[in-house]
Amino acid sequence: MATELNGLRVAFVTANEGVEQAELTVPWQAVKDAGGTPELLAPEEGWVQGFNHLDKGDTFEAHRSVREADPLDYDALVLPGGVANADQIRAVPAAVTFARRIFEMRKPAAVICHGPWLLVEADLVRARTLTSWPSLKTDIRNAGGNWVDAEVHVDSSGPNTLVTSRKPDDLPAFCEQLVKVFQQQSQPA
Numbered sequence: 001m002a003t004e005l006n007g008l009r010v011a012f013v014t015a016n017e018g019v020e021q022a023e024l025t026v027p028w029q030a031v032k033d034a035g036g037t038p039e040l041l042a043p044e045e046g047w048v049q050g051f052n053h054l055d056k057g058d059t060f061e062a063h064r065s066v067r068e069a070d071p072l073d074y075d076a077l078v079l080p081g082g083v084a085n086a087d088q089i090r091a092v093p094a095a096v097t098f099a100r101r102i103f104e105m106r107k108p109a110a111v112i113c114h115g116p117w118l119l120v121e122a123d124l125v126r127a128r129t130l131t132s133w134p135s136l137k138t139d140i141r142n143a144g145g146n147w148v149d150a151e152v153h154v155d156s157s158g159p160n161t162l163v164t165s166r167k168p169d170d171l172p173a174f175c176e177q178l179v180k181v182f183q184q185q186s187q188p189a
Contacts, residue, residue, distance in 0.1 A: 004183040005036030011074040011102070013066055013095055013118070016042045018084025021050030021057040022168045023112050027078050030175035036182070039074070041066040043092045051082055067094040071101040076182045081113025081133065081167075090121040099124060103160050108185040110163040110178035112170070116140060129155045130164040152177050161185050 010031045012024060024040075031038045042048050042062035050057035077099065079089075089095045099122045102109060111119060116132045117139065119125050125145030130153055132140060137147040152173040155162045161181050165174035 003035040005034040008036040008075040015088035017049040020082035023080035077109040079111040079115035086114035086117040108161045
């Protein structure tokens with residue numbers, strides 16, 4: 001087993017329904033394979049329903065409510081995509097606050113596809129460069145960010161390092177960069 005992320009706890013924040021399954025499971029496995037400990041946070045404890053685009057996928061147990069989670073307990077943040085997931089989670093004040101605190105504490109984040117909607121809601125894209133699903137380009141620009149069309153983009157111009165990607169096809173590059181950045185930027189809690 002690899003040890004790049006030994007001792008690191010990584011928060012995966014999703015809504016209870018609508019997360020793009022591959023964008024949850026592939027980075028999750030990358031964190032585990034690198035020796036890290038992923039933890040699933042959602043608005044409600046219980047189950048998170050994954051989707052494969054518009055079709056229901058598997059369910060995943062949420063370890064705790066994002067309202068009960070303390071960002072001090074985590075070393076990094078992952079925000080998977082999925083249109084319904086991203087639209088729902090950005091309306092959860094506790095999730096917005098959690099993301100803001102992670103950024104304020106200079107902890108790295110990795111966000112894919114529609115995941116940046118939560119960052120837009122939290123006013124965390126201003127003066128940052130990121131990529132996403134192309135339909136978020138205008139939202140990111142309107143929130144003061146710079147959008148680029150790239151497989152993966154790493155931005156270290158803000159308080160933390162931010163890794164972003166566009167879609168499930170980008171997952172190999174996304175996971176490679178998130179492990180690299182999390183290893184470089186994080187210290188065990």
